Amino acid sequence: MNVLFIGGGNMGRALVGGLLAQGSARDGLVVVEPDAAARARLETDFGIRTVPAAAGDLVARADLILFAVKPQHLRLAACALAPHLAGQLVLSIAAGIRLADLSRWLGGHQRLVRAMPNTPALIRRGISGLFAHPSVDDAGRKSAEDILGAVGETMWCAREEQLDAITAMSGSGPAYVFYFLEAMIEAGQELGFSPAQARRLAYATAGGAAALAAQAAESPAVLRAQVTSKGGTTAAAIALLEERAVKAAFVAAIRAAAARAAQLGDELGKDG
Ligand SMILES: NC(=O)c1ccc[n+]([C@@H]2O[C@H](COP(=O)([O-])OP(=O)(O)OC[C@H]3O[C@@H](n4cnc5c(N)ncnc54)[C@H](OP(=O)(O)O)[C@@H]3O)[C@@H](O)[C@H]2O)c1
Structure with a gap:
């Protein structure tokens, strides 16, 4: 071809x-x-x-x-x-x-x-x-x-x-993941790791968790529950994320991206 x-x-x-x-x-x-x-x-x-x-x-x-x-x-x-x-x-x-x-x-x-x-x-x-x-x-x-x-x-x-939704999910999606990685690296450095160590921990964790989720029969919610014991360390982190409505904010952010994609389609398609 x-x-x-x-x-x-x-x-x-x-x-x-x-x-x-x-x-x-x-x-x-x-x-x-x-x-x-x-x-x-x-x-x-x-x-x-x-x-x-x-x-x-x-x-x-x-x-x-x-x-x-x-x-x-x-x-x-x-x-x-x-x-x-x-x-x-x-x-x-x-x-x-x-x-x-x-x-x-x-x-x-x-x-x-x-x-x-x-x-x-x-x-x-x-x-x-x-x-x-x-x-x-x-x-x-x-x-x-x-x-x-x-x-x-x-x-x-x-x-x-649906391409507007694709744009919001996977087109812009790498930026959401990078944003999460930035936060994890910042936290790692605050906890005493060098920038290189913090990056290594963040990349391996995000890559490993995504690979596990893609292979597992269970949903991400079940996988999360499996590493969240009552009163434990993960529970402390998730409680704070929930209190600050982080998941809801992510969902709203992806909706905003889809709406912007539709708007851009109108603007970019003009002949002038
Ligand atoms: N990067 C992404 O993640 C991504 C994701 C989804 C979709 N896209 C889409 O992919 C497209 C390309 O993105 P990109 O990141 O590869 O952009 P890019 O690096 O700017 O590449 C576009 C190339 O096309 C050249 N060009 C401009 N006018 C041309 C013409 N009339 N004939 C032939 N070549 C011309 C540009 O040359 P000059 O620099 O000299 O203008 C430039 O080298 C964009 O429409 C973008 O929306 C990109």
């Missing part, structure tokens, strides 16, 4: 790296990237072809075109490509841009899939939500899934609005 990347920044690089690691052919990947330094890095690191601007013959040769530019650059990038599009599958990972807006910028093209990855994709531990235009067939969905699957897990959404 020939894939033409539009944008070779962080996410573009992560996807190129993931696809090559999975055995994709080097000469099947081309990246359009205006920044010369970024192009040189892509060529040195991955040995793939890069170009400063999308030429019509490259678009015509592509089976799949992947937009990995910032959302605010997508309209111009899409409009420039529109005259050269035929039946290619177009996959966009630009946060917030809805398929109806992308389709309009692409001159009515409908073979579209939208995806929302997250930053752990950079180490191939991401999870991406995907939504396909109803006109995309199973083969098209499989192609999109294979691309995002090269950098982590994938989850299809039945409705496009």
